[in-house]
Amino acid sequence: MSTEDLLVIENLNKSYSTGFGGRNKTQILHDVSLSVGRGQTLGLVGESGSGKSTTASCVMGLTAVDSGSIRFDGREITGLSKSERRALRSSMQMVFQDPNGSLDPRFTVRELVEEPLIIHGHKDRSERALKVAKTLDLVGLTEKQAERYPHAFSGGQRQRIAIARALVLNPQLVVLDEPVSALDVSIQAQVLNLLAQLQDELSLTYLFIVHDLAVAKLMSHQIAVMHRGKVVEYGTSQEVFEQTSHPYTKALLDAVPGTKQGVGHA
Amino acid sequence: MPVNTEVQRAGQEQSTATPVLEINNLCTNFELPGSTVQAVRDVSFTLCPGQRLAVVGESGSGKSAMAMSLVGLIPPPGKVASGSVKLRGKELVGLGDKEISAIRGKDIGLVFQDPMAGLDPLKTIGSQFVETIRVHQNLSVRQAKELACELLAEVGVNDPRRRIEDYPHQYSGGMRQRVLIAMAIANDPAVVIADEPTTALDVTTQAQVLELLERICDERGNALMMITHNLGIVRQLCDSVNVMYAGRVVEQTSVNALFNEPTHPYTKALLDCMIDPYTTVRGQLPAIPGSPPDLAAAQPGCAFAERCPLGSAEKICHEQRPEAVVLASGAVSRCHFAHELEGAQS
Numbered sequence: 001m002s003t004e005d006l007l008v009i010e011n012l013n014k015s016y017s018t019g020f021g022g023r024n025k026t027q028i029l030h031d032v033s034l035s036v037g038r039g040q041t042l043g044l045v046g047e048s049g050s051g052k053s054t055t056a057s058c059v060m061g062l063t064a065v066d067s068g069s070i071r072f073d074g075r076e077i078t079g080l081s082k083s084e085r086r087a088l089r090s091s092m093q094m095v096f097q098d099p100n101g102s103l104d105p106r107f108t109v110r111e112l113v114e115e116p117l118i119i120h121g122h123k124d125r126s127e128r129a130l131k132v133a134k135t136l137d138l139v140g141l142t143e144k145q146a147e148r149y150p151h152a153f154s155g156g157q158r159q160r161i162a163i164a165r166a167l168v169l170n171p172q173l174v175v176l177d178e179p180v181s182a183l184d185v186s187i188q189a190q191v192l193n194l195l196a197q198l199q200d201e202l203s204l205t206y207l208f209i210v211h212d213l214a215v216a217k218l219m220s221h222q223i224a225v226m227h228r229g230k231v232v233e234y235g236t237s238q239e240v241f242e243q244t245s246h247p248y249t250k251a252l253l254d255a256v257p258g259t260k261q262g263v264g265h266a
Numbered sequence: 267m268p269v270n271t272e273v274q275r276a277g278q279e280q281s282t283a284t285p286v287l288e289i290n291n292l293c294t295n296f297e298l299p300g301s302t303v304q305a306v307r308d309v310s311f312t313l314c315p316g317q318r319l320a321v322v323g324e325s326g327s328g329k330s331a332m333a334m335s336l337v338g339l340i341p342p343p344g345k346v347a348s349g350s351v352k353l354r355g356k357e358l359v360g361l362g363d364k365e366i367s368a369i370r371g372k373d374i375g376l377v378f379q380d381p382m383a384g385l386d387p388l389k390t391i392g393s394q395f396v397e398t399i400r401v402h403q404n405l406s407v408r409q410a411k412e413l414a415c416e417l418l419a420e421v422g423v424n425d426p427r428r429r430i431e432d433y434p435h436q437y438s439g440g441m442r443q444r445v446l447i448a449m450a451i452a453n454d455p456a457v458v459i460a461d462e463p464t465t466a467l468d469v470t471t472q473a474q475v476l477e478l479l480e481r482i483c484d485e486r487g488n489a490l491m492m493i494t495h496n497l498g499i500v501r502q503l504c505d506s507v508n509v510m511y512a513g514r515v516v517e518q519t520s521v522n523a524l525f526n527e528p529t530h531p532y533t534k535a536l537l538d539c540m541i542d543p544y545t546t547v548r549g550q551l552p553a554i555p556g557s558p559p560d561l562a563a564a565q566p567g568c569a570f571a572e573r574c575p576l577g578s579a580e581k582i583c584h585e586q587r588p589e590a591v592v593l594a595s596g597a598v599s600r601c602h603f604a605h606e607l608e609g610a611q612s
Binding site for chain 2: 047155156184186187188189192197200211213215218254255256
């Protein structure tokens with residue numbers, strides 16, 4: 001692993017207790033090892049239940065790990081205390097699938113984007129205003145729109161607000177959990193273009209969780225395919241697409257409806 | 267508005283067959299305080315036995331509202347304002363709750379997006395299935411259960427006799443959708459309406475459910491109306507397509523023509539937005555600028571004009587509503603420049 005990697009995950013294991021009194025253990029992650037280079041995108045592909053969201057949640061510190069290591073910017077971040085974790089969180093942010101679920105309807109867009117700054121102790125009011133204005137501009141929201149409430153926006157615009165909330169803290173790593181799967185194709189394209197443009201401008205590092213292989217290929221430098229808690233295929237997006245080695249990846253590729261592969265057996 | 271049957275029938279290959287479902291000038295409004303949202307605007311088309319029609323459009327384009335209007339499931343304050351829906355010649359608009367529910371589930375089967383919402387978590391699959399069958403067919407509980415087991419086996423549920431005693435949460439998402447498909451076809455409907463049946467499923471499961479739908483329709487010969495926003499599914503499963511935008515059907519065509527020679531700028535833009543994993547370049551994904559229009563506002567011109575690469579500059583697009591144009595290929599397009607678009611491609 002090169003020193004250029006911003007995020008390095010090694011042999012991550014996670015299990016949940018299930019059954020009566022937690023007698024049975026379900027292993028969610030088996031020895032997951034991944035790394036993401038600075039300014040790059042790692043696409044995490046797999047079906048629901050494959051462990052991709054759990055991996056992200058471990059990275060964000062929302063879930064405690066059983067064993068293994070996660071290093072962010074050279075520093076071990078598993079087992080951090082609450083306050084250490086909080087300090088770290090401004091450099092790693094997350095955007096969720098459902099923009100409606102993550103935006104408080106009683107806040108205006110400006111308040112929504114300002115909130116993370118307040119939480120992270122940015123006390124200077126005028127400095128906050130400046131940062132908010134800059135971030136809104138970055139994601140393509142106007143001053144006038146900033147005074148409105150989330151309900152006045154379409155799904156794609158709401159996702160822009162969620163992205164602005166994540167970016168206002170100037171993070172290095174952004175974890176994107178299915179950011180476009182709730183959006184229509186035409187809007188999806190706008191958001192994907194925005195994400196690509198933001199990455200180039202701000203040299204952001206993305207951990208991009210996605211179930212759509214076409215989107216993963218388009219957005220990622222590297223792709224990891226997860227299946228039942230294991231990384232079954234890992235390489236540059238070119239490699240994963242062109243030299244598919246694992247039968248599960250092949251199955252995923254074949255299952256995309258109406259693509260070049262899909263038409264044949266229609 | 268006068269009914270032009272020629273326009274309706276065009277764009278559908280099986281124009282010789284007797285349509286099982288005929289929709290004419292259907293309009294559905296939602297009356298809100300202070301405004302009226304016109305969700306479905308003057309929609310006309312026919313569905314023939316064996317036909318597999320896709321209804322494509324973005325969220326809010328009226329595709330689900332249209333489908334729900336057909337079976338009397340529009341929630342208040344929504345209401346079918348005008349138009350007619352004929353099932354084998356029988357008018358469905360204006361029927362009472364009792365009469366329409368005798369048709370829904372019997373002549374028209376429904377499959378929804380969220381399989382959990384269609385199932386009662388407190389009842390076993392078997393008891394729900396038996397109920398569905400016995401509402402419409404005069405069978406004993408034992409006979410209905412027998413039929414249910416047969417249908418479950420048909421849709422690929424292993425060991426149906428045991429599984430029928432399970433509750434919905436004991437089924438996976440894909441299996442639940444299979445159960446709902448089995449229920450939808452239980453009373454041998456002439457038409458199956460599937461509203462985004464695979465959107466909540468994983469790709470591999472989606473592929474299985476699509477194959478199942480295809481096989482069921484092949485074997486039973488019922489008409490399928492597939493509501494989806496996924497053009498890949500359209501290509502795989504359907505033969506004809508209605509593209510909806512802002513409550514109107516803007517293009518009616520065959521699936522082949524849709525992909526090879528779209529004759530409405532919106533259809534073309536939608537196709538351009540499809541990501542081809544082999545050729546699309548990162549950051550340069552074609553997007554449709556702007557967002558769909560407010561359906562409560564009046565639309566003097568073409569609803570797509572604001573976002574259209576062709577029409578945004580043209581005066582006629584903003585001022586005059588485009589009429590349906592029947593093209594040489596049989597496609598129907600509601601665009602002032604449909605002929606030019608068609609010409610540009612051949």
